[in-house]
Amino acid sequence: MLNNSDELTRGGDNAAWQARKDAATPRGVGVMCGFYAARARNAELWDIEGRRFIDFGSGIAVLNTGHCHPRVMQAVERQLKSFTHTAYQVVPYTSYVELAERLNRAAPGRHSKKTAFFTTGAEAVENAIKIARSATGRSGVIAFSGGFHGRTMMGMALTGKVSPYKLSFGPLPGEVFHVPFPSALHEVSVDDSLAALQQVFLCDIDPKRVAAIIFEPVQGEGGFNPAPAPFVAALRHVCDEHGILLVADEIQTGFARTGRMFAMHHFEEEADLMTVAKSLAGGLPLSGVVGRAEVMDGAAPGGLGGTYAGNPLSIAAAHAVLDVIEEEELAARAMVLGNLLRSKLQGLMPRVPSMADVRGLGSMVAAEFFNPATGMPDATFALRVQRSALQRGLILLICGVHSNVIRFLYPLTIEHEVFEEALGILESALLDADPH
Structure with a gap:
């Protein structure tokens, strides 16, 4: 029997919903996160258990103007x-x-x-x-x-x-x-x-x-x-x-x-x-x-x-x-934010030997990772960075033919203080993930 109560559709715990998801939907729809969205505003998202995340994925580049822009x-x-x-x-x-x-x-x-x-x-x-x-x-x-x-x-x-x-x-x-x-x-x-x-x-x-x-x-x-x-x-x-x-x-x-x-x-x-x-x-x-x-x-x-x-x-x-x-002059804002991110990542490269390249136009920025010992693309390292960031409350997406690239797709409307907070999380995730 269908039940449309607010308690069932808007609350609960993530583990319970994960079990229901696995039973009701096919595995072919791959899902990155194990938590469920409850609400979002601009570059921030909260799950059904009340945890806050900074969204550097923007629904895969969909939210240049942020979650729920009033206009x-x-x-x-x-x-x-x-x-x-x-x-x-x-x-x-x-x-x-x-x-x-x-x-x-x-x-x-x-x-x-x-x-x-x-x-x-x-x-x-x-x-x-x-x-x-x-x-x-x-x-x-x-x-x-x-x-x-x-x-x-x-x-x-x-x-x-x-x-x-x-x-x-x-x-x-x-x-x-x-x-x-x-x-x-x-x-x-x-x-x-x-x-x-x-x-x-x-x-x-x-x-x-x-x-x-x-x-x-x-x-x-x-x-x-x-x-x-x-x-x-x-x-x-x-x-x-x-x-x-x-x-x-x-x-x-x-x-x-x-x-x-x-x-x-x-x-x-x-x-x-x-x-x-x-x-x-x-x-x-x-x-x-x-x-x-x-x-x-x-x-x-x-x-x-x-x-x-x-x-x-x-x-x-x-x-x-x-x-x-x-x-809101978002094209110019994209350049400002992208320059800040590239500068941050490039400054970290000497401390993160696995980071082989930082590239992109405006705020379409990515970092690619290679294993310094083998010289080969390192998908495992990219995944470690992504998971570490997610544990700290930052959503990142992976891409690349070898799945060894992290791309950054924050809303261009992100508040400066939230952006700086995210860069701090990113630095910790990068340094923690690199064993060298």
Whole structure:
């Protein structure tokens, strides 16, 4: 029998809920923390037992404007009183059109743009590939090692990491080819990557059959690897030479995280299509594809959309998010916080020999760990740091092809004193984890 009492749904102890979770939900939905959220505010979160945590994960880069920003909450509440759903393809609403206009203006590029909204980041990627194939009449797609583009079938095919994303889920869609992503630490140069791309053209697919090259300006799950400027310039040149569309996956990099509204603002080159999601709507599900108007119009009417695509509550939240980013100058704030974090981590490197690299743009910062004795990626060390920090009340996320990278995704609205407290916890976790 269902029981909806407040006592059962809002309280209890974490161990009891963990047992219920294990009995009711599949193991395939991996869960990092063994405690359950009760409430959150900005960069702080409290569990059902009253313990406080500083959130440096932000729901995997979703909360650039923090938990429960008042402006976002008010916007959703106003929309809630009007209507919650009509299906935009059935009965449209003006807020959708207005948000598309705002993103068309905000996105990089001097060309005329159009925007379509969806629900999840994977959905945005799927639709970007659909649009590219429809606009070009081609089917091939090239992606990169270490890239992450979602858990749908096409998303998995594009993603450049097998475990855990592709295990036991094949066969995956065909005509997707992978090229190594540049990484100085892993001894893959820009020239190496471009040579591999040419090898794909020679051995696997005629470039005239390639619809799109999709890449992340800063790889997310792959380890927060920024794309070198010469690499982006070369990709643009290759795409122009062969009539290929360049797709920038900005799902994790967007909305002020890198110190600019979008990571592509750091480059002179322009993408033809751009995917967005995560921090677009402050925690509500919303994604989109922004692109050249003529490319976006490649799909026939009815070819794009979704029942919940561009939900009015999420659209209202997104308008508020864009207001907050502008009014609170979060792009500039991202640079300030990122510089403080990088300085802290770099200062600790002599005391933490396992910390091989500190990198990132703005507040999209990561630290990568290698075993000093073997020179090999050290996933165990990264896990020790994460667990030590969590015991002290700091939530950190791990990423990287070798799972040896810790990424830092605090809300850009975090209070200075809370940020400094988190850096102190991080220092203790790093020093305690290093046995050398």
